[in-house]
Each structure stands twice: as structure tokens, then as C-alpha cells.
Amino acid sequence: MKxxxxxxxxxxxxxxxxxxxxxxxxxxxxxxxxxxxAADLHLLLKPRLKQETEFWSGQVAHIDPEKCTQCGLCxxxxxxxxxxxxxxxxxxxxxxxxxxxxxxxxxxTMKENLSGHWFISDTRYGPLVHARLGIAQxxxxxxxxxVRQQARKIAEEKNLGYIISDGPPGIGCPVISSLSGASLALxxxxxxxxxxxxLERVLSVCHHFGIPxxxxxxxxxxxxxxTRQIEGYCTSQKVSVAARIPFDNTVTEAIxxxxxxxxxSDGRVSQEIKRLWDGISAIIRxxxxxx
Amino acid sequence: MxxxxxxxxxxxxxxxxxxxxxxxLKNSHKVTLLxxxxxxxxxxxxxxxxxxxxxxxxxxxxRIDEEKCTRCGKCAEVCAYNAIAVTKxxxxxxxxxxxxxxxxxxxxxxxxxxxxxxxxxxxxMGQADGLEFIHGKxxxxxxxxxxxxxxxxxxxxxxxxVIIDIPPGTSCPVVEAVKGSDFCLxxxxxxxxxxxxLILAVETMRELDIPCGIVLNRAxxxxxxxxxxxxxxxxxxxxxxPLDTEIARLYSKGVPLxxxxxxxxxxxxxxxxRIKEIVDERNRSIKR
Numbered sequence: 001m002k003x004x005x006x007x008x009x010x011x012x013x014x015x016x017x018x019x020x021x022x023x024x025x026x027x028x029x030x031x032x033x034x035x036x037x038a039a040d041l042h043l044l045l046k047p048r049l050k051q052e053t054e055f056w057s058g059q060v061a062h063i064d065p066e067k068c069t070q071c072g073l074c075x076x077x078x079x080x081x082x083x084x085x086x087x088x089x090x091x092x093x094x095x096x097x098x099x100x101x102x103x104x105x106x107x108x109t110m111k112e113n114l115s116g117h118w119f120i121s122d123t124r125y126g127p128l129v130h131a132r133l134g135i136a137q138x139x140x141x142x143x144x145x146x147v148r149q150q151a152r153k154i155a156e157e158k159n160l161g162y163i164i165s166d167g168p169p170g171i172g173c174p175v176i177s178s179l180s181g182a183s184l185a186l187x188x189x190x191x192x193x194x195x196x197x198x199l200e201r202v203l204s205v206c207h208h209f210g211i212p213x214x215x216x217x218x219x220x221x222x223x224x225x226x227t228r229q230i231e232g233y234c235t236s237q238k239v240s241v242a243a244r245i246p247f248d249n250t251v252t253e254a255i256x257x258x259x260x261x262x263x264x265s266d267g268r269v270s271q272e273i274k275r276l277w278d279g280i281s282a283i284i285r286x287x288x289x290x291x
Numbered sequence: 292m293x294x295x296x297x298x299x300x301x302x303x304x305x306x307x308x309x310x311x312x313x314x315x316l317k318n319s320h321k322v323t324l325l326x327x328x329x330x331x332x333x334x335x336x337x338x339x340x341x342x343x344x345x346x347x348x349x350x351x352x353x354r355i356d357e358e359k360c361t362r363c364g365k366c367a368e369v370c371a372y373n374a375i376a377v378t379k380x381x382x383x384x385x386x387x388x389x390x391x392x393x394x395x396x397x398x399x400x401x402x403x404x405x406x407x408x409x410x411x412x413x414x415x416m417g418q419a420d421g422l423e424f425i426h427g428k429x430x431x432x433x434x435x436x437x438x439x440x441x442x443x444x445x446x447x448x449x450x451x452x453v454i455i456d457i458p459p460g461t462s463c464p465v466v467e468a469v470k471g472s473d474f475c476l477x478x479x480x481x482x483x484x485x486x487x488x489l490i491l492a493v494e495t496m497r498e499l500d501i502p503c504g505i506v507l508n509r510a511x512x513x514x515x516x517x518x519x520x521x522x523x524x525x526x527x528x529x530x531x532x533p534l535d536t537e538i539a540r541l542y543s544k545g546v547p548l549x550x551x552x553x554x555x556x557x558x559x560x561x562x563x564x565r566i567k568e569i570v571d572e573r574n575r576s577i578k579r
Binding site for chain 2: 010198
């Protein structure tokens with residue numbers, strides 16, 4: 001079983017539109033939405049919810065005002081400025097529990113924190129594992145790990161060939177959690193200076209963790225000089241550019257209709273995404289050769 | 292006044308709005324721009340600041356004095372992040388998991404744990420054409436953005452107008468970057484993805500009790516869902532930027548909109564005036 005994670009560094013380059021289309025093109029796969037902060041893949045795949053599970057992760061300190069002697073030790077020692085006026089700010093609390101260990105009055109207890117939900121759904125493209133992190137919650141990396149673990153379980157049970165994951169933007173905790181141990185990272189970029197800058201950083205993360213990567217340049221015709229610059233950069237990094245998708249309004253129209261663009265139109269964008277999937281699946285069949 | 296520029300969804304135009312707002316105000320105000328998207332900072336691409344100083348950001352991680360350590364296991368027991376494991380022979384530290392809370396060193400009965408700094412990123416400061424500029428950069432391969440965001444915000448002395456470019460999403464880096472703001476501009480686009488993530492962003496700001504208003508970018512594509520939502524929730528749309536190939540072209544080249552199309556300066560100044568009215572009104576009503 002092979003796991004393909006779609007990342008971009010910069011947000012809004014088209015990860016979800018591409019994953020939605022790969023969902024329609026690939027056979028025998030599980031889909032995973034690892035962007036647990038702001039998940040959008042369900043808007044294209046129209047899941048029918050089968051199972052919803054609470055995600056309890058981390059803890060938050062709670063001070064019992066009856067026991068608290070207002071000695072102030074917890075406030076002095078908390079490195080996250082989470083305690084003020086002998087009250088815990090749950091948003092700032094990182095759940096380390098230091099305060100609960102040192103409180104001389106034993107007034108502080110740690111309470112388990114409901115930090116989100118994860119879901120297993122059916123879609124007409126196959127099973128989807130997705131999640132929703134609670135508002136302003138921590139531990140997005142752990143929720144991502146949970147989503148991937150469930151996706152792997154389903155793939156093993158049903159003997160499916162692929163896990164295709166829609167990753168989060170950035171390069172930090174949830175990205176690392178989405179990427180570690182994956183078979184291939186598909187990096188979606190756009191020909192803007194910001195897109196190029198962010199591609200370089202996310203590709204460095206792939207190198208850092210030893211994950212092979214291929215690049216897809218979306219809206220390549222927005223600035224063809226920049227597209228050539230990206231291609232030159234990819235050549236220098238020995239990373240192949242698997243597709244160049246033109247800018248086309250059908251992508252937005254498909255989002256509005258709530259369908260993958262390859263099912264909405266048979267135009268240039270869809271043709272190129274099909275070519276992208278053929279390229280990726282060939283690379284994977286060759287065991288990563290040809291990268 | 293601190294104005295944050297955020298969005299649930301990435302790539303909606305946060306950096307476009309934050310940099311152009313800053314550039315439009317710099318002649319009349321003292322303006323500081325903080326780029327708190329430390330995973331993928333981009334404001335420097337447009338502002339091209341002359342960076343004059345930089346500081347490494349460290350998190351403290353434990354170091355065990357093997358001679359004093361009795362392998363009692365207290366440190367591993369108190370560590371909430373599983374960053375310490377104690378075997379019969381040795382104490383293992385996993386620095387990437389450590390949040391630097393300090394519990395292990397404080398609570399070690401043998402005083403065998405000291406803390407040593409581990410670098411996870413950098414904060415850089417400078418000036419860009421009359422603006423004060425500060426950004427942070429998370430080191431590639433590191434997971435924890437919040438300590439760097441905290442340091443970026445500590446560099447700023449809350450004088451004049453502070454504009455903060457916030458990372459995408461709704462989780463801890465966003466909360467760290469946005470808290471303490473007087474106002475949050477939420478940049479979105481008129482698509483179901485934009486709307487879905489806008490709703491999450493609005494819920495986040497409500498949770499943090501920060502007033503917000505909308506910048507609708509790439510208007511003209513998509514559908515009317517965002518506008519209907521804003522009307523229903525009584526959230527003002529303060530600026531509309533159309534889908535325009537010239538705007539996209541300038542952006543792709545790293546040219547600020549207000550330099551390539553100076554007529555936009557006035558729109559950003561009006562945006563600022565409206566934000567100021569909302570914040571002043573809110574402050575007055577809090578006093579009452």
C-alpha cells in the first residue's frame with residue numbers, strides 16, 4: 001500500500017482541488033483529509049458519515065478556587081503565561097502539568113481536553129477519513145496522526161492500494177505529522193514569488209525526512225517566467241515536475257458545484273490532472289524510480 | 292492599535308492585505324508589520340526589507356547529569372509530552388517532543404537535570420521603506436511554531452499601528468499570533484472552500500473575543516455564499532478586491548499592489564479608517 005500526501009507550503013495553491021480529482025481518477029484507495037484545521041475535501045467528495053469519534057488529547061489545568069491559597073508559585077513557574085490572577089487561560093495552557101505537580105495546596109488538577117472529532121465516511125470514490133480540530137485547539141499533529149492511522153487500517157482491511165491525503169499548509173507540526181513515513185509527497189505550487197519561496201521550504205522538509213517528492217505547477221500560465229524558474233529549481237534539486245496545470249475558471253466552478261474538476265469538465269485542466277495521476281502512479285509502480 | 296490579518300483557508304490574500312495596508316499607512320502613521328506566519332513567511336517577498344538584526348529562538352530542553360541521576364523515573368513521569376524515557380541504564384531525551392515547560396528539571400529530586408537551549412528558528416528585524424518590519428522563520432524540520440511567534444510579538448513595543456500577518460488555520464499558531472489584537476481582518480474568497488474556512492475563522496475570533504471584519508478577495512468568481520453568511524452573521528465586508536489578472540500578475544512578481552496600482556492606496560486607507568471606527572466604538576462601549 002502506497003501513501004501519497006499532497007502538500008504545498010503556501011496555502012491556496014490548489015491541493016484540495018487536485019486531491020478531489022485524484023479521488024475520482026485513482027482506483028482502490030482510501031482518502032484522508034489531513035488538513036484538520038480547515039478541512040475542505042468533504043465539500044467535493046460529499047461524504048456519508050458512518051462513524052464519528054471524539055478526539056481527546058492533551059490536558060488543561062484547572063485551579064480549585066476553594067483550595068487555592070493564592071501563593072502565586074504556579075504563575076511564576078508557568079512558561080506559557082497561562083495563569084493570571086490565579087485563573088488558567090485554557091487557550092494559553094499547553095497542558096504540561098507543571099503547575100499541578102508543584103502546587104503546595106494541591107489545588108490544581110489536570111482535566112482531559114476534548115480537542116476535536118474524527119470521522120469515517122463513505123464517498124462515491126471510496127472511504128474517507130477526515131477530522132475537525134476544535135476551535136483554537138492544540139495537538140493538530142496528533143489528530144493528523146490519528147486520521148492517517150485510521151486510513152491505513154481501512155486500506156489494510158480492504159486491501160486497497162493507495163492512501164491519498166490532502167495535507168495542511170505550512171511546514172510545522174501538522175505537516176510533519178502528515179508527511180512522516182509517506183511513500184511520496186506531491187507538492188502543488190504556483191508561479192508566484194511566494195509560491196516559489198514556500199515550495200523551497202516544504203521541499204526541504206521532504207528532504208529532511210527522506211520522503212521523495214514530485215512537483216505540480218498549478219496556474220502555470222499566470223507567470224511563465226516564474227514557471228520556468230520553478231522548473232529550473234526542480235531540475236537543480238533533481239525533483240521532477242509531474243504536471244503544469246493552466247489557470248482556468250472551471251476549477252472554481254467545480255468547487256461551487258461541489259464536484260472534482262475532472263468530473264465537471266473535460267477541458268485542459270482535467271486533461272493535465274489525468275496526466276499527473278498517470279505520472280504519479282507510474283512513479284509509484286516503479287518503486288520511486290524516475291523521480 | 293494592533294490589527295491582525297487572518298483567514299482559515301490559506302492563499303486567500305492575507306499577505307496581500309497586510310503588506311498593502313501597511314504601505315498605505317506608512318506616510319501618516321508609525322507602522323510596524325509583524326509576519327507571524329513563521330512556517331511560510333512571505334511579507335518580505337513584497338516589502339524587501341533591509342534586515343538589520345536577527346536573533347535565534349531557542350526552546351530549553353533537558354540535559355541529564357548522568358553522575359547525579361539515579362534513574363528514578365520522576366522526569367519521565369511528569370513529562371506530558373513523552374519527551375523523556377527512563378531505562379535501567381539511561382535516560383533518553385527526545386528534544387523534538389519537548390515543549391520546554393521546565394517541569395523535569397524543577398522536579399528532579401537529585402537536581403540532575405539542567406536545561407540547554409535548542410535552536411528552532413530565528414527572528415529578523417529591519418526596515419522597509421519607512422516601515423518597521425519583523426518576521427520569524429521556523430527552521431526546516433522543526434514542528435513548533437508558537438515559541439517563534441511569541442518572540443516575534445515580543446520584539447514589538449506596541450507603538451503606533453501594528454499589523455500582523457497571521458498563519459492560516461485555526462489552531463495553536465493562529466491563536467498565539469492573533470491574541471491581544473484589537474481587530475482581526477479575515478480575508479476570504481467567494482467559494483464554498485472560502486466560506487467553510489471563514490466560518491471556522493469567525494468562530495475562532497469569537498472564542499478569543501476579537502472583533503472582526505471581512506476582506507473579500509477575488510470577488511467575481513464563485514458564488515454568493517460568503518456575502519449571505521456575512522449578512523446573516525452581521526459581519527461587515529470592509530473591502531472587496533476583484534479577481535483581476537493585473538492584480539494577480541503584480542502579486543506573482545512580488546510587486547505590492549499599491550505600488551503597481553497606486554489608486555488602491557485610498558481603498559486601504561479607507562479600510563483602516565473603518566477599522567479604527569469599529570475599534571473606537573467598541574472601546575467606548577466597553578468603558579460604558
